[in-house]
Amino acid sequence: MxxxxxxxxxxxxxxxxxxxxxxxxxxxxxxxxxxxxxxxxxxxIPTPHKINLQFSKVIEDGSLLKHITVSFVRVIYGYVIGALAGVVLGILVGLFSKLDQAFILLIGVLRPIPPIACIPLFILALGIGEDSKIALIFIGAFWPCLLNTITGIKQADSKLIEVAKVLGKGKFIILKDIILPSALPSIFTGLRLGISTAWSCVVAAEMIASSVGVGYLIMYAREMSKPALLFIGIIAIGIIGLLIDLFMQFLQDKIIFWELSRGGKNGT
Amino acid sequence: MALEVKNVRKVFSINKDGIEVLKDINLNIKDGEIVSVVGSSGCGKSTLLKLLIGLEDVTEGDITINEKKPYEIDSTEVGMIFQEARLFPWKSVYKNIEFGIARKDIPKKEKKELVNHYIELVGLKGFENALPDQLSGGMKQRVSIARTLINKPKILLLDEPFGALDAFTKINLQNEMLNIWEKEKTTMIIVTHDIDEAIYLGHKVVVMSPKPGIIQKEFKIDISRPRSRTSDDFDYYRKKIYKEFFGENIANIEYII
Structure with missing residues (x-):
């Protein structure tokens, strides 16, 4: 040992x-x-003291929590659907080279488009309600999950697959016991990137068209010339982003437990 | 289980013409025999094993294992051990060995006993729950050996199985393989680039040479077991095989090695 x-x-x-x-x-x-x-x-740039006062106020009247909750629920909706779609499609594309060839050009063209560039289109198509925001978050979460899943599936160690073949194992066992676990670290990278993109997307969407949410809070603070409130909004975005990432890392260490025993710890 | 390789040729289509990796390969391996195959890298010795286990197909010629073709053979009958342990990093020692079981109809209780028996056989009791990355190189290879032996294969193919291990671990594992052979009389084909290992284990040593891979010579090793690596008999074969590789000019050997 x-x-x-x-x-x-x-x-x-x-x-x-x-x-x-x-x-x-x-x-x-x-x-x-x-x-x-x-x-x-x-x-x-308000004084820390002013921010503190403002902070007590928005905590007491519950408005900060309300904005955060609304944004958070939007992210969860869009993220769960986007990540699921990205991972499932990624597994299929990674497994079947014909599908990979079919998608490669489409992915190449669509991937570099920043999700935020789609906001006007989504508002036009889906209105200024929840749907356009969730669609944006979906896109934000989808790409990193898709691309990293494809990479992960393709990187599965052919030597381990050979072992399974020699032992007479079927395709399903090879997928379940070798290809998917091999791809998990990469899939998780996608999931982590995806949630952070999703979180940026919700803020952007809310800044453009919304009447509630952290992004809206920031725009509202600017319009009302309340710099303290503006700062609270910005810092809240950062802290929530950090908490989400810490949570994802916690999940990663639990699910991909074998990476921890490889000496080096995962980067923070 | 007897094994016969007849006029086998193997071509890999890497470029337009293809590269001939094996040519005129003829081998007759009797039931319970240990055959060592030695040769420099690129002589196609690993490819030969892949043909025997059905991971690759012959271009020409025939391979028969008890009157069957390699791809018709049940996975429980022929096992393979690789140079790298090739363990699943996400599976514990126990689960890795359990994965080896090729039979599908085996009851849970029997399965558990079987796995535990083989964990004990390779001396890893107490490490059932360890992950591969927590083990030393020798221990990993033990897990890999157990994973293959659990099917009680009649033929065992070993592809430089101890090549990545230190000298002491290597000798230990060689002796353990011989113990297993004593008990089960498994037919073994062991590919190696270690001439001492080849003589120590094999009833027969097959010397291969590259480009294209052919069988250059076969030596029947007539030394009673247990063999001693320092005996005169051993040295006799060692010298003969070295000469086969490097010609008469023994002085060069030290230099090359």
């Missing part, structure tokens, strides 16, 4: 955490000092 360095890991984690908070703390401190000394235009 390889010696485990379980003794060292907790120390490392605490140190890593402390190091990781140094920069954010420095920036906030600089911001506070700068605000006190009038380095910034306060109608653009």
């Amino acid at each position: 390889k010696s485990s360095n379980s003794k060292r890991i907790p120390d490392n984690r605490i140190t890593a955490f402390i190091i990781s908070i140094i920069l954010p703390v420095l920036i906030i401190a600089l911001w506070a000092v700068g605000s006190d000394n009038n380095w910034f235009n306060q109608s653009i």
